Amino acid sequence: MNDSSGQRPDPVTEILLIQAGDLVPPVAILDDVAGSLSRAVAARGYQPRVWCDDVRAEQQVPVAWRRATPDEAVTGARTVLWRLPRAVSAVQEYAELIAATSDPDVRVISAERDKQLSRSMNTALARCFGSVSASLGHRKARALLASDPIRRAPSWPQTARVESLGLDVVAHGATFGSNRLDHGTALLAGCLDRLPDAATAIDLGCGSGILAALLARRGMRVHAVDVAWSGTDASRLTAEANDLSVEVIRRDGLRGWDEPVEMVVTNPPFHVRAAKDTSPTRALFAQAGEILTEGGELWCVYNAHLPYLPWLRGRVGPTRIMARDRAYLVTRSIRTERTRHGPRHPTQI
Numbered sequence: 001m002n003d004s005s006g007q008r009p010d011p012v013t014e015i016l017l018i019q020a021g022d023l024v025p026p027v028a029i030l031d032d033v034a035g036s037l038s039r040a041v042a043a044r045g046y047q048p049r050v051w052c053d054d055v056r057a058e059q060q061v062p063v064a065w066r067r068a069t070p071d072e073a074v075t076g077a078r079t080v081l082w083r084l085p086r087a088v089s090a091v092q093e094y095a096e097l098i099a100a101t102s103d104p105d106v107r108v109i110s111a112e113r114d115k116q117l118s119r120s121m122n123t124a125l126a127r128c129f130g131s132v133s134a135s136l137g138h139r140k141a142r143a144l145l146a147s148d149p150i151r152r153a154p155s156w157p158q159t160a161r162v163e164s165l166g167l168d169v170v171a172h173g174a175t176f177g178s179n180r181l182d183h184g185t186a187l188l189a190g191c192l193d194r195l196p197d198a199a200t201a202i203d204l205g206c207g208s209g210i211l212a213a214l215l216a217r218r219g220m221r222v223h224a225v226d227v228a229w230s231g232t233d234a235s236r237l238t239a240e241a242n243d244l245s246v247e248v249i250r251r252d253g254l255r256g257w258d259e260p261v262e263m264v265v266t267n268p269p270f271h272v273r274a275a276k277d278t279s280p281t282r283a284l285f286a287q288a289g290e291i292l293t294e295g296g297e298l299w300c301v302y303n304a305h306l307p308y309l310p311w312l313r314g315r316v317g318p319t320r321i322m323a324r325d326r327a328y329l330v331t332r333s334i335r336t337e338r339t340r341h342g343p344r345h346p347t348q349i
């Protein structure tokens with residue numbers, strides 16, 4: 001099964017298309033990768049409605065097919081093709097949404113690689129659909145097929161009170177760390193009263209928006225940036241729940257950011273989907289270094305074994321450790337004129 005460019009699709013796309021058989025429109029797609037599923041559906045004569053959590057995946061889908069929220073994609077759909085998310089809580093949230101808003105005759109074809117699937121995903125689907133079955137394996141991937149939707153009151157997004165910070169935190173099922181306080185985030189939050197005065201700040205990789213909310217509470221104008229809708233929308237809801245003003249922006253890092261900023265705080269990512277990969281974080285530091293004002297600061301928390309200190313010194317400027325515990329470090333980097341134009345010695349990066 002090759003696509004229009006003669007390429008064989010990835011195993012998950014391929015099993016979704018095989019198991020879907022004849023499509024009945026409207027066709028919704030949740031979480032396409034590289035636009036391959038969307039293009040294959042279009043090649044069969046249907047215009048898909050596509051929603052992707054990650055903006056980088058969305059950008060590979062033609063604009064006319066994109067939808068801004070999962071609701072807009074699945075409402076009234078009769079076929080849903082769904083690359084399953086990693087978190088069971090996200091499977092729960094989207095299963096509830098599909099069951100509540102799609103056509104009663106909807107057929108849901110969901111799939112992932114075998115190593116990412118778990119029995120709890122079947123259980124989450126079986127709460128929301130009268131019929132759930134698994135396909136045979138295909139190139140180490142498998143489909144879970146569901147029909148007969150059971151409408152339930154949505155249990156996501158969910159709010160939890162984080163007493164230690166005096167915040168109500170809201171999360172979607174796919175939001176990093178859900179609505180709990182991550183250990184690293186807690187260490188960085190404990191340092192925020194040592195931040196210098198700044199008018200503008202960015203929470204880079206905002207997740208549920210805890211750091212953004214804390215900065216807004218200190219009177220800063222805050223942008224909460226995340227590559228995932230499940231991060232930016234959760235940050236919007238967290239700000240609302242605490243009566244704070246935060247501007248959320250779904251984008252990939254800070255490249256092309258047009259306004260200099262005095263402060264960036266971040267608990268940066270260390271995963272690209274399932275794989276541990278620190279190279280995107282290195283790029284994020286460089287981008288932060290580019291947009292900070294002279295003397296502006298980057299505060300970062302990360303797992304102490306990661307090699308970030310030389311990267312921060314090379315890409316942002318002089319960096320000191322401000323707090324540490326058994327697992328994490330909090331660093332403060334000050335942007336200098338020299339680092340704006342790149343490090344003197346490339347080996348310092």
Ligand SMILES: C[S@@+](CC[C@H](N)C(=O)[O-])C[C@H]1O[C@@H](n2cnc3c(N)ncnc32)[C@H](O)[C@@H]1O
Binds near residue numbers: 204205208210228280
């Ligand atoms: C370790 S989590 C931190 C979340 C939140 N700030 C906290 O402390 O709980 C990292 C976040 O970065 C986001 N992220 C990953 N890559 C990104 C990118 N290229 N640009 C913006 N955000 C990104 C992830 O979606 C995730 O929400």
